[in-house]
Amino acid sequence: MSASITIVGLGSGNPDRLTMGIIKTLQTASEVYVRTKEHPVMSVLDELKVAIQSFDHIYEARDSFPEVYASIADILLEKAATADEGSVIVYAVPGHPMVAESTVQILRERCANEGIGLSVLGGESFLDEAFVRLGFDPIEGFQLLDASGLNASLLQPQLHTVIGQVYDAFTASDVKLALMELYPDDYLVTVGHALGVDGQEEILQVPVYELDRVEGYGNLSLIYVPRSGDDMLRQRTFARLHEIVGILRSPGGCPWDREQTHESIRKNLIEETYEVIETIDEDDPEHMQEELGDLLLQVMLHSQMEEEVGTFNVFDVIQGLNDKLIFRHPHVFGQNQAEDADAALANWEQMKAEEKRRKGMKPEEASVLDGIPRDLPALMKAYKLQKKASKVGFDWDQIGDVFLKIEEELGELREAVEQGFDPEEQVAELGDLLFAASNAARFLHADPEEALARTNRKFIKRFRFIEEELKARGKTVQESSLEEMDEIWQQAKNQV
Secondary structure, eight states: OOOEEEEEEOBSSOGGGOOHHHHHHHHHOSEEEESOSOSTTHHHHHHTTOOOEEOHHHHHHOSSHHHHHHHHHHHHHHHHHHSOTTOEEEEEESBOTTSSOHHHHHHHHHHHHHTOOEEEEOOOOHHHHHHHHHTOOGGGOEEEEEGGGOOGGGOOTTSEEEEEOOOSHHHHHHHHHHHHTTSOTTOEEEEEESTTOTTTOEEEEEEGGGGGGOOOOSTTEEEEEOOOOOGGGGTTSHHHHHHHHHHHHSTTSOHHHHHOOTTTTHHHHHHHHHHHHHHHHTTOHHHHHHHHHHHHHHHHHHHHHHHHHTSOOHHHHHHHHHHHHHHTOHHHHSSOOOSSHHHHHHHHHHHHHHHHHHTTOOGGGSOTTTTOOTTSOHHHHHHHHHHHHHTTTOSOSSHHHHHHHHHHHHHHHHHHHHTTOOHHHHHHHHHHHHHHHHHHHHHTTOOHHHHHHHHHHHHHHHHHHHHHHHHHTTOOGGGSOHHHHHHHHHHHHTTO
16 A cells, blocks of 8 residues: 545635645645745745655756656656655645646546556635636636647637736747737736735736746736627637638528529639639739638638538548648658658658548559549640659650650641631540640759749730830721731730
């Protein structure tokens, strides 16, 4: 047998709030350990002649909080295992043992596994004082967050939010940055130091942007963000977007949105995609932001339509994507290694094949050309078809062979036109020429769509140069001759 461990809470900081039961437990313990002496009730323990041992030195000897907490648990478990049977080791922590105390969670798990008796005596939590001193009722909706792991995705403006573990100005700065992703810079929040402790309590109301300028952060500090019913505070959240799209499609929503089907807005998805591509080509981040939003709306609408009939919703879409990204990146989320982009791509392809096997498919029996979307733009599809075929050796050895093929197809097209072949045959020969030309892009490691898009942009700039030059001469393109336009075109080639 071994000793048992009793964990007690020392309360939020006011010595008068210690219960008689906890005081008696401390006085009759075989040994008393405290996580830290940085707590206002330490002076009372001295008066009660309770001998304590502190783990403050562990904080200085370890590089991270998880290492500190694990070390404290190791020491306590070893003490319990080697102590006399029937003795009681008391571990005292600030506040309530079950609120923001990682060592307690570790001990609860390990004591059960190692056969060591464990009991927990509550204490006044810092939350008790927060409810009183800050004056809010948690039944209205409340969340407690850890400053050290805070990110904007956890924030819910419709809930009262208390952020604990704000140990210093650096941690307060992290909190500030997370809050500013969702709240206006001047949104008023409350900083509380040592709530309920006579002579030490300080409550300050400051705008978010000043959080890291406040002095006095320490073990008894917190930040309180009042709840708000202002929907504008939720405008940056995905939940709000989902809600808005649901409203638009609801019986009381927009008549146009309600009438749409997958088929009726199919073309919108294509158009919005190309508008995003245009902003990329123009290197216009501000416009890109807007167009990405329009594209996201299409995803939301299609997902909402399926949610309404119960097949899936947008959160299923997100889960599927997250699962896929994690599964296909074993070199990031697993044990595989990838030293460069080629190795990462090999991992991706390998995991794609494994996904198909898990779905009962047999990748080895599939066509080499499978997986290319039917409705891709023709030039892009030609490029992808050739790329897949080349992976199994169906390819030319060098780009010179491609040039010969282009010349051959050009000759056949010229013959079809000059000999007056059927228009369908002429179109077929033109297709062969374009298909061969796209192969040259692959040998050049260039995207043919991008190459043609560049030429299109160049043509637009030069033709507009012609229009502007003619306008300066008091003419329009309709009023000028081909020779005049060609002359200006040659000028444009040197300028744009």
